[in-house]
Amino acid sequence: MSSKKYLNINVYEATQKRLKFIFGEFDNVLVAFSGGKDSGVLLNLAYDYAKRHNQLDKLGTYFLDYEVQYSTTMNYVKKMFDKFDDIKRYWLCLPNSVPSATSMSTGIWIPWEKSKKDIWVRSMPEMDYVINEDNVPWNYQPATSDYQVQEDFTKWFSSKYGKTAVLIGIRTDESYDRYRAIKSNNKVNSYHGKEYLVGKDDITVNAYPVYDWSVKDIWVCNGKQAFPYNKIYDLYYMAGMPINEMRVASPFLSEGLSDLHYYQVIEPNTWAKMLGRVNGVNFASIYGKTTAMGWKNINLPKGMTWKSYLKFLLSTLPKQTRKDYQKIFKTSIEFWDKKGGVLDDETIKELKEAGIPLEIKGKTNYKTDKKAVVFHDYPDDAPVKKFRTVPSYKRMCITIMKNDHTAKYMGFARTKAQEEKRRKAIEKYSKIL
Structure with missing residues (x-):
């Protein structure tokens, strides 16, 4: 594992150098946009660079829609898609298998599931760049994991348009695992020896241009460049959420349960729909910040080991x-x-x-x-x-x-049996359709 090395340039300048290499090396640059602060800055940076160098024809972006998300986030994503209407755009609304820690009986939930259409939290978006179950251009099976879907999509994209760099707004200071994944000396799939580029296949490479940014860098960049950002962060701030805990990912991940109750405060209408949509949401909200959701300091019942x-x-x-x-x-x-x-x-x-x-x-x-x-x-x-x-x-x-069905808390990865169970579920689901 290599240690941190400080350079004589700031992170903004370093990212501009990375973007120069990326746009010069690849036929396409595809930004994975989540609606969050990191991917938002990355999309703005990539767009500004491409526009300055007359390379907008190379640029594209995609958004993976989890159905249950703040309306403020959805408004921001739509605003960004409308603003950047001169690049390739993809809005994915698919019935993927998404991790959920709200239920004791299952470790997943499936957004945009046709059989649950009557209780969807939001209606299916109708823009012409939306990809849903009825018009998927690659070999897709319902209940495929959300991570696998993104990989399948990006590989389809590169097979259609040519050699592609997929820009992902991961910052290593958010977790040691992210730092280790990018800074490891033992990577066998690094691209051209550059630690921020990881090959997925011969024509698809994941790129992490802002990996060395801090959360402060993100907000300084937003301020200095006057980039549009997701106003949910303003609401988080007013609700008293610490800046390092602000996230816009799927709300049912184990990492986000302690913040699930913010939906009640910030968007009560969305919260009301969530209660009937995903198993265990109310319990997770009530107890997500208590020992009942598995904090280390839980108390052992008397007389028991x-x-x-x-x-x-x-x-x-x-x-x-x-x-x-x-x-x-x-x-x-x-x-x-x-x-x-x-x-x-x-x-x-x-x-x-x-x-x-x-x-x-x-x-x-x-x-x-x-x-x-x-x-x-x-x-x-x-x-x-x-x-x-x-x-x-x-x-x-x-x-x-913690309803941690794959025992991630204990350091386990998904087992072969769990993968087989997921595969069978996919087969069963596809036969129902």
Whole structure:
């Protein structure tokens, strides 16, 4: 992993150099626009650059519509599409599989699902650049994951128009995972050795021109350049939301549950429709900022261990959901007992001081200074600062209470069984249509 390196130019100038390379290298430049502050700045920057250099014919943008979104956001997106009517535009309204942490029985929800048309939060947009289930130009299956749909769309776009750079407004200071993804020295698909370019296939490359910007840089740029921006951020500010927590993504992601109640304050009409649209929304709103949604400091019921409490929580779940969690938890127990995971010296010291038995296996084959650790007796709790990195029955309880069906909280990726389940759901759904 490479460390941060500060240059003698500011982030705006650095991005202009990246845009110069991108527009000179690729036949097309396609901006992934979410309606948020980062992608909004990126779209404005790309448009201004293309206009200054007579390259608007290369530029395009797309917006993935999740149906349940603030009307303020939708007004901003439409304003931007109207303003930039001299570039290629695509507005995707598709019944994709979208992660949801509001329900105990399922980990997804599907916007724009035809069978739910009578309870859609919004009507289907009717602009001529809208792509919906009836006019998809690539091989699309309903219930495809939203991330896969974006990749399928961008690859279709490059196959139609030629070599394409897909501009994505990701900033690495938002999370360590984003920083690691862009700055990793071990990437096998980097394009021309440039860390902000990642190849998806021979003619499709993801580009991250503002990866080194801070949230302050974004707002300074908006102010100095007088760029139009989503006014939902003004409403967030007036509602008391911290600037680093402001987001416009799908509201049902686990990361956004603590902010779900803002819909009630900012757009009560939208909130009223949401209640009947997605399972568990009201509960998630009420308890999203409390221990009931799985914060680390949840209180254990009297007379129970975390292991016995886990058994109780599992008993409250639907049969298939319970089996899915049990399989994940069994995998975790066996992994930490036989292979072990890596922990830093500070965490190991905290565990020893807490009297939790562990075995240190020393260095690992991974490129890390952390040590491999095994737990032959799976801990009931782990009273350490980096709680999420250490296995425990308490962590399992939190995973259930967060409705985290893929155990992302525990560091799991989607399993092959879950992928197969999703594939079968797609097949079943397509036969119904």
